Amino acid sequence: MGFSLxxxxxxxxxxxxxxxxxxxVARDVDKEQGREVRxxxxxxxxxxxADNETGVWDDKTGDWEACTDTRQxxxxxxxxxxxxxxxxxxxxxxxxxxxxxxxxxxxxxxxxEDERDQAALDMMEWAGKTFGRQNLVYVSxxxxxxxxxxxxxxxxxxxxxxxxxxxxxxxxxxxxEMHQDFREFMRDKGYDIELERRKPGKHAKRLSESExxxxxxxxxxxxxxxTREAQVAEREREARERAAEAVRxxxxxxxxxxxxxxxxxxxxxxxxxxxxxxxxxxxxxYDWLKGKQLKNGHTLMDAYLAxxxxxxxxxxxxxxxxxxxxxxxxxxxxxxGRSLGD
Numbered sequence: 001m002g003f004s005l006x007x008x009x010x011x012x013x014x015x016x017x018x019x020x021x022x023x024x025v026a027r028d029v030d031k032e033q034g035r036e037v038r039x040x041x042x043x044x045x046x047x048x049x050a051d052n053e054t055g056v057w058d059d060k061t062g063d064w065e066a067c068t069d070t071r072q073x074x075x076x077x078x079x080x081x082x083x084x085x086x087x088x089x090x091x092x093x094x095x096x097x098x099x100x101x102x103x104x105x106x107x108x109x110x111x112x113e114d115e116r117d118q119a120a121l122d123m124m125e126w127a128g129k130t131f132g133r134q135n136l137v138y139v140s141x142x143x144x145x146x147x148x149x150x151x152x153x154x155x156x157x158x159x160x161x162x163x164x165x166x167x168x169x170x171x172x173x174x175x176x177e178m179h180q181d182f183r184e185f186m187r188d189k190g191y192d193i194e195l196e197r198r199k200p201g202k203h204a205k206r207l208s209e210s211e212x213x214x215x216x217x218x219x220x221x222x223x224x225x226x227t228r229e230a231q232v233a234e235r236e237r238e239a240r241e242r243a244a245e246a247v248r249x250x251x252x253x254x255x256x257x258x259x260x261x262x263x264x265x266x267x268x269x270x271x272x273x274x275x276x277x278x279x280x281x282x283x284x285x286y287d288w289l290k291g292k293q294l295k296n297g298h299t300l301m302d303a304y305l306a307x308x309x310x311x312x313x314x315x316x317x318x319x320x321x322x323x324x325x326x327x328x329x330x331x332x333x334x335x336x337g338r339s340l341g342d
Contacts, residue, residue, distance in 0.1 A: 002194040003103035007182050009154070009169065013095040018077065020221075021097060022070045025140045025151045028052035029067050041145075048144035057137045064124075064139050076137040077155055085161035093165050095137075096156060100127060100182075101149035102191070119191070120150060126185045127152050130178065131168065132159075 013021055023030060024041075031049050055064030056072045059079060067073060081094060088094075100123045110116065120141050127136060131154045138153040156165040169175060180195075187193045 002192040003106040004194055005102050005183060005186060006100070007179055008099040009096050009175070011097045012093045012165070013097060014091060015094055018074065018095060019070075021095070021153075022073055022138075025097070025138065025153070026054040026067060026070050026073065028140075028144075029054050029070055033069065043145045045144045051143040052141060053143075054138065054140040057134065059134070062133075064136075067138065073138045073153070077153070080135065080137055080155045080157055081163070083157060083161060084163045086163075088163060092163055094155060094163070096154045096165055096169070098127065098131075098152040098154050099149055100152065101147060102186075104147045106191070107148055116148065122186065122189045122191075123150055124152070126182055127154075129185075130181070132157075 027044075028049050028051075031046075054067040056067040057063075057076045057080075058065045059076075077094065081088065102119060102123075106119075107116065110119075124136075124139060127139075127150075131152075135155050135157055136152050137155050138151075140151040142149055142151060154168075156163060156168060158164055158167050168178075183193050183195050187195060
């Protein structure tokens with residue numbers, strides 16, 4: 001009796017799902033970077049996560065290279081999507097995560113590291129032949145769970161530049177053909193694989209059952225973190241704007257205070273200048289009056305003072321002229337009816 005194998009492609013990932021998915025698939029990379037995420041999948045043994053191996057597709061080398069940051073996978077996916085000739089829909093499926101594994105009994109019977117390495121390479125070869133090597137933007141070999149298995153990120157770009165998962169997964173019958181082709185390929189490689197189709201055992205990995213829960217939870221956490229980061233960034237921006245406004249107003253207040261001070265100083269200087277000019281003017285007039293010599297030998301100042309002395313006398317004479325002439329009323333009654341002798 002031979003061994004079985006399993007192949008799962010039940011999950012469809014859109015752009016918004018990718019980052020959370022990668023934190024599950026490439027958890028060894030996160031651990032190496034010191035940003036390991038706590039996973040809800042109870043089958044994961046964190047003490048063995050460092051034994052996982054994750055590679056990212058490199059167009060330059062035409063092969064998978066060791067991944068040191070999950071952003072490299074995002075960049076590889078973006079590069080592959082850039083070859084699509086038509087604009088992508090917002091709800092486009094950009095990844096079909098694949099899970100491939102041999103029967104756990106095969107691993108129990110083959111403890112050699114070389115044999116297990118070769119099995120992983122052979123399964124990767126089948127996936128590359130079936131889906132296109134350049135379409136497999138990542139491959140991750142998980143050894144931190146109860147059964148070893150491979151994760152591969154399939155970006156469904158056709159040879160003529162279309163993004164179309166349906167070209168590979170057009171019907172359940174097409175999927176059954178892929179399973180059969182996988183069994184035959186591995187049998188041709190020398191593995192004792194049963195060609196008869198049978199229902200996979202409980203060991204068969206289903207991202208949609210166990211790991212998908214983990215993936216969905218991680219994606220939710222990522223969205224929450226992104227929301228909080230955006231809120232913090234907005235508050236920081238508003239704080240910077242308020243600080244800048246406060247600095248601007250303080251500067252304007254300092255400038256206004258300086259202008260007021262300068263205006264006060266200018267006003268005081270003008271008042272002092274006016275008083276000095278007024279003093280000089282009065283002094284100059286008196287000096288001029290004193291220095292102006294008249295024909296009679298007196299100065300103009302003397303004439304001015306004499307004129308000032310005459311004014312009371314002139315005013316008294318004018319007042320007397322306003323009184324009735326007493327000679328007109330001699331021996332006669334005044335207009336009031338009273339005589340001068342009364």
